Amino acid sequence: MRNIFILLLLSLTLFGANIDKFAQEMGYERDFSTALLKAKKAHKPLVMILGADYCPWCRKFENKTLQSTLIKPILDKDFVVLIVDKKYDIKTFPSKYRTQFTPKVFFIDARDENILFETAGYMKRKEFAKSLDKAQNLYRATQ
Secondary structure, three states, X not given: OHHHHHHHHHHHHHHHHHXXXXXHHHOOEOOHHHHHHHHHHHOOOEEEEEEOOOOHHHHHHHHHHHOOOOHHHHHHHHOEEEEEEOXXXXXXXXXXXXXOOOOEEEEEEXXXXXXXXXXXXXXXXXXXXXXXXXXXXXXXXXX
């Protein structure tokens, strides 16, 4: 029983390393304040992706959508991206972005931290590309 408990604890702590590795490979931020400052300086909207270690739809969104050759170049060019875990990172971002749904994507105007709009659930590449276009248009309209 003790070994099972130890294995369970180890498996729960592995996600932190996995999300860190994914963020590093993708060039995403992991700290809200750092990402917000970077978005302000770059005059770009902030995309905050809220996931959970137990969420298979989050993994699918990361692997199929975020890593796609359609989405990654758009994110790299036009946005600052932050990825957080709703459980492990909960104290690192403002409470107004907390939710029960994952994956959840907040498109944030970094100048005033207002939400331009948000999406919930897994999105395919083309659908998410439309959301990125919408976020860019909303951001430009507020300038």
